[in-house]
Amino acid sequence: MTSPKMGPVGARPLPSQIVKDDEGALVAAAKAGEISAFETLVNRYERKIFRLTMNITQNREDAEDSMQEAFLKAYQHLPGFEGNSRFYTWLVRIAVNQALMKLRRRRPNVVSLDEEIDTGDDMMPRDVEDWGPSPEERYEQSEMGDILSKAIGELDPPFRTVFQLRDIEELSTEETADALELTVPAVKSRLLRARLKLREKLNTYFRQEKTSEV
């Protein structure tokens, strides 16, 4: 195995490189004490983990601390990682827990994920307008990043956390429920509400002029 040094600041892989076949080999090497293998995993996932902790905490300092603690905990507990899930999924769960702890500390009366939440009866979308085939092509990548961060940041924590795990990290509904200690129906109802709310928020940016076409 190669032993790459820490990559240059700002260097980032393509999305297709994020999930690599060598993840298992890197984890095995890291477990065997090869520090450079763990560094490769950190370099690969640091941006995604920071986005995750930022989306959940909505606070730069907390996001940074949660990310650091997640990687340190992952390293510390690596000997106990049995490979029943992907390393990345395991890392996401650690990072979510760290981020939620920070969020609860900052907003103790607001954040309780396991509480019953009234997702509301009236979920009928108000603004129904077409976006055209590729609305994302109308924005620069950084501008789009800002739009998405703002939209998800405006969701209440229970909704944005479920959306983050299920639709951004692509955990299954069961994995999301397990990670957040929620029931599957609770994940599903929060996910539906989160998706509809985000759709409504993005609608502000992406909607096209109404036409008379039916």
Next chain:
Amino acid sequence: MKCKEIINELANFLDEALDPCLRASIEQHLDKCKDCRIVVDTTKQTIHIFCNSEPAPLPPSTRQRLHEALVKHLRRVRV
């Protein structure tokens, strides 16, 4: 089916977690109802856009602090 029922089943419909019969009823409704079709379509796009968005590079100072913490911790654990 009514529009409200379509919305209630939207997450399962998008996740392809519906029995074929219910799925067919929804598709039948979507063929006729432009508003529901747009909601299904734009919700699908919402998920796609978030899922495919590239995370921004780490701010250099954040990355530096992360790697300094790791180096310190990894050295301590392995010594």
